[in-house]
Amino acid sequence: MREKIRGLKKYARIYWLYFKQYWKSRLVYKTDFVLGASAQLVSTLTSLAFLTLIFTQIENLQGWTFNEMLFLAGFGGTVIFAQNVFFFNIIRLGEEYLITGEFDRFLLRPLNPLFQIYADSVHDNNVPKVIANFTLMIYAAVQIGLTPDLLTITYTAFSMISGMLVAASIYLLFSSTAFWTGTSRNAVWLIFRLSNFRKYPIEIFALAIQGLLVTLIPIAFASFFPASYILGKEGFEAWKLITPFIGPVFFYIAYRFWKLGLNNYSSTGS
Amino acid sequence: MSWRKYLSFTRVGLREGFQYRANALSGIGATLISLTLFYFIWRAIAASGELAQPFSTIIAYVALARVIENATSADLENWIGERVRKGTIVNELKKPASLKFQMYFYQLGKSSFKMVVRGIPALIIGILFLNVGLPSISGGLYFLISIFLTLNLAIALSYTTSMLVFWTKVGWSLRMTRTMVAGLFSGAMIPLYLVPDNVRAVFNLTPFPSMVDAPISIYQGTAESVLQVFGTQIIWIIILAISSELLWRKAKKKITVQGG
Numbered sequence A: 001m002r003e004k005i006r007g008l009k010k011y012a013r014i015y016w017l018y019f020k021q022y023w024k025s026r027l028v029y030k031t032d033f034v035l036g037a038s039a040q041l042v043s044t045l046t047s048l049a050f051l052t053l054i055f056t057q058i059e060n061l062q063g064w065t066f067n068e069m070l071f072l073a074g075f076g077g078t079v080i081f082a083q084n085v086f087f088f089n090i091i092r093l094g095e096e097y098l099i100t101g102e103f104d105r106f107l108l109r110p111l112n113p114l115f116q117i118y119a120d121s122v123h124d125n126n127v128p129k130v131i132a133n134f135t136l137m138i139y140a141a142v143q144i145g146l147t148p149d150l151l152t153i154t155y156t157a158f159s160m161i162s163g164m165l166v167a168a169s170i171y172l173l174f175s176s177t178a179f180w181t182g183t184s185r186n187a188v189w190l191i192f193r194l195s196n197f198r199k200y201p202i203e204i205f206a207l208a209i210q211g212l213l214v215t216l217i218p219i220a221f222a223s224f225f226p227a228s229y230i231l232g233k234e235g236f237e238a239w240k241l242i243t244p245f246i247g248p249v250f251f252y253i254a255y256r257f258w259k260l261g262l263n264n265y266s267s268t269g270s
Numbered sequence B: 001m002s003w004r005k006y007l008s009f010t011r012v013g014l015r016e017g018f019q020y021r022a023n024a025l026s027g028i029g030a031t032l033i034s035l036t037l038f039y040f041i042w043r044a045i046a047a048s049g050e051l052a053q054p055f056s057t058i059i060a061y062v063a064l065a066r067v068i069e070n071a072t073s074a075d076l077e078n079w080i081g082e083r084v085r086k087g088t089i090v091n092e093l094k095k096p097a098s099l100k101f102q103m104y105f106y107q108l109g110k111s112s113f114k115m116v117v118r119g120i121p122a123l124i125i126g127i128l129f130l131n132v133g134l135p136s137i138s139g140g141l142y143f144l145i146s147i148f149l150t151l152n153l154a155i156a157l158s159y160t161t162s163m164l165v166f167w168t169k170v171g172w173s174l175r176m177t178r179t180m181v182a183g184l185f186s187g188a189m190i191p192l193y194l195v196p197d198n199v200r201a202v203f204n205l206t207p208f209p210s211m212v213d214a215p216i217s218i219y220q221g222t223a224e225s226v227l228q229v230f231g232t233q234i235i236w237i238i239i240l241a242i243s244s245e246l247l248w249r250k251a252k253k254k255i256t257v258q259g260g
Helices: A002-054 A066-087 A089-098 A103-108 A113-120 A124-144 A150-176 A185-199 A207-212 A224-230 A237-264 B003-019 B021-048 B055-071 B076-086 B089-094 B099-129 B137-163 B172-186 B197-203 B213-219 B226-254
Strands: none
Touching: A002 A066, A002 A113, A002 A124, A002 B172, A066 A124, A066 A150, A066 A185, A066 A224, A089 A103, A089 A113, A089 A150, A089 A185, A103 A113, A113 A237, A150 A185, A150 A224, A150 A237, A185 B021, A224 A237, B003 B021, B003 B099, B021 B055, B021 B099, B055 B099, B055 B137, B055 B213, B076 B089, B076 B099, B076 B137, B076 B172, B089 B099, B099 B137, B099 B226, B137 B172, B137 B213, B137 B226, B213 B226
8 A cells, every 4th residue: 555655656756747847848839828728718609609599490399498408518518628628638549649759658668558648648728628518517507596505516526527537448448449540539529529528418419329428439428428417317317326436447357458458568669 | 833742731630530430430429419409409499489480490400510510620720730730740841742722632531531421321311311402403403502612612711710829839729719719600519590690791891602592502502602602602702711811911920849
């Protein structure tokens, strides 16, 4: 146990060093950051505009009011984009690390290679998006008149962390296919598209898609289940209950898959 | 100007498309995913209220919007961004052809490839599963003309924003912003007849409805006058061509070669 804690401390210290280093090089391209962050904000605004326009046509979407939909979008957005800030770099595994041979450097160091990939970059232009989505979530909660008790707040905190791990596990699982295919970008771009499913109540989809959203791409645990628990919506009781604890499970599975790929990996030799 | 010279840029664009065939395949996957998502969203919306059109008409519109978007995408911001960053833009400027025509013909080649590998599959999916239906022969012909005008509009728009790269030095965020805004205003996200009148009036002050909503109205035969649709598209192409030319004149003085 002592060993473990010391190991963890070491990784935390190294992450901090990487983090500082990253920021030094980041500030060289200030316009890139500012424009990137603005573009991300515009994307949040357009999906907000879409929702607003839809609700000029209807009162509620299958029982979900405008503010409840806002809450759902805000909750899921906060989780996914907060996750993106720290765990996004893995999607570059194929193109930026494996094909270039860069990955071999990581294997030589006495540090976990996955940790090194995560620590190599901070997706900071997602930070404004996290703030925007969190604000949206709080705004919607106030509009609805939610008065969360201690249990709900604890549930929210745990399910957000769990949701981040769920999202990270999806990226990790699909990026790891790069060990066999040499490319991760295309697979992950498809996942991006699928992640849009998180913004809607899961009941509107066909059963096959619902199944996908709780297994291979379990994004429902990062968005729909926790949000509907907090909002007090009916149904999916067992799913809502396991939500705060499921993240580590999915991440462990994805990590095993990553390990499988790693053992299978042989350098490109370039 | 000699056509052969410019067609060589078109060939480069085409060849690049062929090189990244795998991207085309994942493009079809992306189309399938977004059409599936839109199908269920709109089915739920239509079940939740009384809309101006029945679900089958709306989903046909949404599918056609995807066809048009796939067939007319342009990405000159990243093209320029890469070259400005690395400083290799000087190579393009040294060529005995103006930058704008180099970019235009290159994008034409690249987009033609996308039109075939991404536009047509989306159209087939739409016709088979999403009630898109076949247009009349004249309607189909007009639709093709209108798509070609949209492509020109998309290239002109992308070229205009790509001029800003000479100031910003980065392209991807400009492109992302452009496609997001265009997606909302053009009809690609929501059929414009479902948008409240006063909001639509604002949308119509921009070139975006001419890019997606206009060709759909021709395909579905709801356009009041085909000529008026073409006319509006052409006017926007001219406006964008002039604005980009003005920007280019300013940009030319700004060009700094990075790390030369």
